Amino acid sequence: MREITYLEAVREAMSQVMRENEDVYLMGEDIGVYGGAFGVTRGMIEEFGPERIRNTPISEAAIAGAAVGSAMTGMRPIIELQFSDFITIAMDQLVNQAAKNRYMFGGKGKVPMVVRTPAGSGTGAAAQHSQSLEAWMVHVPGLKVVQPSTAYDAKGLLRAAIEDDNPVIFYEHKLCYRTKGHVPEEPYTIPLGKADIKREGTDVTIVATAIMVHKALAAAVELEKEGISVEIVDPRTLVPLDEETIIQSVKKTGRLVVVHEAVKRGGIGGEIASLVAESEAFDYLDAPIKRLGGKPVPIPYNPILEKAAIPQEADIIQAVKETLNRV
Amino acid sequence: MTSNLTLPSMVKPESLPELLYQMWLIRYFDEKVDEFFAKGMIHGTTHLCVGQEASAAGACAVLEERDKITSTHRGHGHCIAKGADVNRMMAELFGRATGYCKGKGGSMHIADVDKGNLGANGIVGGGIPIAVGAALTSKLKRLGYVTLSFFGDGASNEGSFHESLNMASIWKLPVVFICENNQYGMSGPIKEMINIEHIADRAGSYGIPGVVVDGNDIFAVMNVVAEAVDRARRGEGPTLIEAKTYRWKGHSKSDAKKYRTREEEMEWRTKRDPIARMKSVLIAEQLLTEQQADEIEQRAKQAIEDAVKFAEESPMPSLDTLEEDVYA
Numbered sequence: 001m002r003e004i005t006y007l008e009a010v011r012e013a014m015s016q017v018m019r020e021n022e023d024v025y026l027m028g029e030d031i032g033v034y035g036g037a038f039g040v041t042r043g044m045i046e047e048f049g050p051e052r053i054r055n056t057p058i059s060e061a062a063i064a065g066a067a068v069g070s071a072m073t074g075m076r077p078i079i080e081l082q083f084s085d086f087i088t089i090a091m092d093q094l095v096n097q098a099a100k101n102r103y104m105f106g107g108k109g110k111v112p113m114v115v116r117t118p119a120g121s122g123t124g125a126a127a128q129h130s131q132s133l134e135a136w137m138v139h140v141p142g143l144k145v146v147q148p149s150t151a152y153d154a155k156g157l158l159r160a161a162i163e164d165d166n167p168v169i170f171y172e173h174k175l176c177y178r179t180k181g182h183v184p185e186e187p188y189t190i191p192l193g194k195a196d197i198k199r200e201g202t203d204v205t206i207v208a209t210a211i212m213v214h215k216a217l218a219a220a221v222e223l224e225k226e227g228i229s230v231e232i233v234d235p236r237t238l239v240p241l242d243e244e245t246i247i248q249s250v251k252k253t254g255r256l257v258v259v260h261e262a263v264k265r266g267g268i269g270g271e272i273a274s275l276v277a278e279s280e281a282f283d284y285l286d287a288p289i290k291r292l293g294g295k296p297v298p299i300p301y302n303p304i305l306e307k308a309a310i311p312q313e314a315d316i317i318q319a320v321k322e323t324l325n326r327v
Numbered sequence: 328m329t330s331n332l333t334l335p336s337m338v339k340p341e342s343l344p345e346l347l348y349q350m351w352l353i354r355y356f357d358e359k360v361d362e363f364f365a366k367g368m369i370h371g372t373t374h375l376c377v378g379q380e381a382s383a384a385g386a387c388a389v390l391e392e393r394d395k396i397t398s399t400h401r402g403h404g405h406c407i408a409k410g411a412d413v414n415r416m417m418a419e420l421f422g423r424a425t426g427y428c429k430g431k432g433g434s435m436h437i438a439d440v441d442k443g444n445l446g447a448n449g450i451v452g453g454g455i456p457i458a459v460g461a462a463l464t465s466k467l468k469r470l471g472y473v474t475l476s477f478f479g480d481g482a483s484n485e486g487s488f489h490e491s492l493n494m495a496s497i498w499k500l501p502v503v504f505i506c507e508n509n510q511y512g513m514s515g516p517i518k519e520m521i522n523i524e525h526i527a528d529r530a531g532s533y534g535i536p537g538v539v540v541d542g543n544d545i546f547a548v549m550n551v552v553a554e555a556v557d558r559a560r561r562g563e564g565p566t567l568i569e570a571k572t573y574r575w576k577g578h579s580k581s582d583a584k585k586y587r588t589r590e591e592e593m594e595w596r597t598k599r600d601p602i603a604r605m606k607s608v609l610i611a612e613q614l615l616t617e618q619q620a621d622e623i624e625q626r627a628k629q630a631i632e633d634a635v636k637f638a639e640e641s642p643m644p645s646l647d648t649l650e651e652d653v654y655a
Contacts, residue, residue, distance in 0.1 A: 025467065051467065057497065062490035065456020066463055069474075072445055073395070073464040092487070096450050097457060104436040105446060106428035107652035141653050165655035 001184060007177040009151040010040050010116070013158035014078060016187045018048055021076065024162060025052040027063055028080030037082045038118055038177055064090035064115070068098045068167075071113040076162060083129045084119035084171060087137075098167035099142030110165045114158070120173040120211055120261055121306055127298035130306075132210075132262035137169045138238045138271070144168040144192055145238040149213035151181035153236055156190030164192060173210040173261075193240035197249070201231035204255040204320050207246055207272050208232060212259045212292075212311065219316040230320060238268055243275050250281040255323040257290045261310045264293025287323040292316065332546060332612055335389050335553030343605075344615055344623060346388055346545065350380040350602045351627035353404040356413055357576075359631050360403070360420060360434075364580045369420050373434040374401040378543075378575035381601035382507045383408040385548030386475055386570075389556055395443040395461050395474040397454030400435050401507075401574070402447030405477050409444045411437070417634035423641035430644040431652075443472075451512075452478060452485030455504070459491045462502035462559075473501045473559045475552070481512025483526045492533040492567065499564035503555040506567065507542060509574040514586040527569035535565050542570025543601040546608065573599070 018024050026041065032055035035042030045053040056063050060081060067077040081087055087094065098111045121130035137145045144166055148154040154172065161168040198213055199220055208216040213234045220230040233249050235241055250256050256276055258269040269291040276282065276289060292311040300306055321327045334340065357375040364373055376383065383404035387396065398405040406416060411427070419426025420434055427437045438446035445461060448454040458476030465472045482488055483506055495502050506526050510517055530537025540551045548570060555566035573595040577584050609615040
């Protein structure tokens with residue numbers, strides 16, 4: 001099978017849906033001839049024209065709100081928020097409008113829109129362009145939250161997000177954009193709410209999201225050299241969350257490490273640890289659950305500090321060994 | 328019937344008595360809601376539009392069925408003017424299963440998506456970008472409908488207002504922005520909150536027409552909104568209309584109205600009552616007799632009594648609906 005990058009997979013998913021469905025269009029800052037801040041939409045305006053690849057003013061509230069209004073009236077907008085930090089400016093429309101309309105209106109209407117947005121640190125863009133705020137969105141009933149880690153997942157999940165009748169926040173990790181993977185040319189969907197076991201193992205379960213899936217995979221290779229067999233579960237979507245796959249994996253291994261880039265305090269890791277503690281898997285645990293997450297600091301500029309602010313491969317190795325009492 | 332009134336082409340003189348009825352319906356609806364809140368018969372909060380009936384009824388009178396609106400926290404009038412059933416509205420305020428939102432929305436979230444009402448809104452300025460999006464759908468799908476976005480003077484200081492006017496202007500979207508300037512954003516007098524004479528003047532910053540209209544003169548409202556709707560439908564883009572008006576009641580149920588005088592209130596109530604003004608014009612134009620006007624008022628009053636009966640007799644939502652409709 002051919003290999004393409006995560007970035008190309010995102011673009012391909014959008015382009016394929018747009019060829020099939022006139023109701024799908026894309027709106028965002030600098031997504032026209034510039035091709036988007038990260039180049040995701042490069043070439044799309046040439047194929048689909050400026051009506052469907054709508055270059056917007058720098059107006060995140062209006063971009064999000066216009067998406068809500070057009071989704072309520074029959075379109076299926078995709079908006080690109082240039083950096084996921086800018087979701088703060090679009091927050092009212094996403095949290096108070098998109099997420100709640102259907103419920104507030106007694107089940108009338110729907111808001112089929114996708115917010116695509118690059119997240120995460122590692123690019124030296126510092127505190128206002130590097131955050132991982134997905135847990136905020138997870139907290140809001142009415143939204144779905146997707147965090148693909150691979151090119152294959154990005155393509156299938158994005159198509160599913162576009163076809164979904166609800167507002168979906170689709171986080172693309174910037175450091176994943178250049179990663180390559182086998183991706184079928186034909187369209188396919190990956191259902192929202194289905195985790196993927198990225199590596200099978202027997203000793204410890206690592207639940208990792210986004211870029212941390214890659215770090216966990218690298219850690220697993222090292223740990224294997226020491227005879228430690230790690231299973232890696234990638235939830236892929238945080239809402240809905242595939243609790244069953246996580247619980248079954250923990251029942252099998254008896255140990256759990258949760259790792260995400262977002263600040264540990266209030267992060268999704270707490271939710272995952274709690275759901276395991278509340279489940280039948282609790283009785284199978286042979287060690288306390290370990291949570292790894294970002295330090296409670298804004299993402300700093302200096303590359304050494306920036307790296308130190310979030311979990312690294314060595315931290316994951318250390319945490320796994322701690323659950324095995326092998327430090 | 329002949330008339331010397333200047334009316335937009337889509338409004339026929341013979342439909343004017345029905346429009347008067349609609350204004351009475353709005354007034355009695357909100358007066359009744361006020362009474363129930365005072366008695367503690369319904370809970371939560373509410374924002375009443377008594378005194379502002381002409382801007383809602385006049386603006387919606389020039390719309391076609393397919394046209395859409397977005398509304399505000401003070402939205403009962405817009406809802407009725409866009410054709411909502413007062414029975415289901417009252418039932419919603421009573422929290423009943425037969426209400427527009429099955430009892431889950433209440434006063435601030437009444438919507439009637441099928442009738443083109445994209446919803447009242449509890450967030451000041453929240454509906455404005457949504458109207459832009461609805462207008463974008465009309466343009467992209469060539470559907471020919473126009474969206475009216477109602478909001479208050481307070482919302483004109485929100486970023487969403489400015490972002491929306493600019494976006495709608497550069498894309499020439501079929502949307503009409505109607506600012507109902509009722510002089511106060513909660514307790515904040517608009518004169519203290521902006522440093523210009525008219526909110527409509529802000530239109531110039533976005534390259535669109537801005538028009539000030541007497542919001543308590545339904546004929547004036549109809550004419551300016553009709554012109555803006557025509558312009559939008561022709562593909563020439565948005566207009567900002569500022570309808571100067573006044574809310575007779577407080578901001579919400581708990582308002583002691585310390586920020587304004589009783590004299591000011593009386594001035595608006597006695598000299599600029601939009602319903603009394605329309606009624607006197609219709610009688611002067613011989614489109615209506617005094618007796619017919621009274622009958623219209625009584626009919627509206629009765630319709631609200633019937634709505635209350637409908638609401639009171641409606642069932643409460645069952646507990647198993649609590650988690651329904653979070654997702655489509």
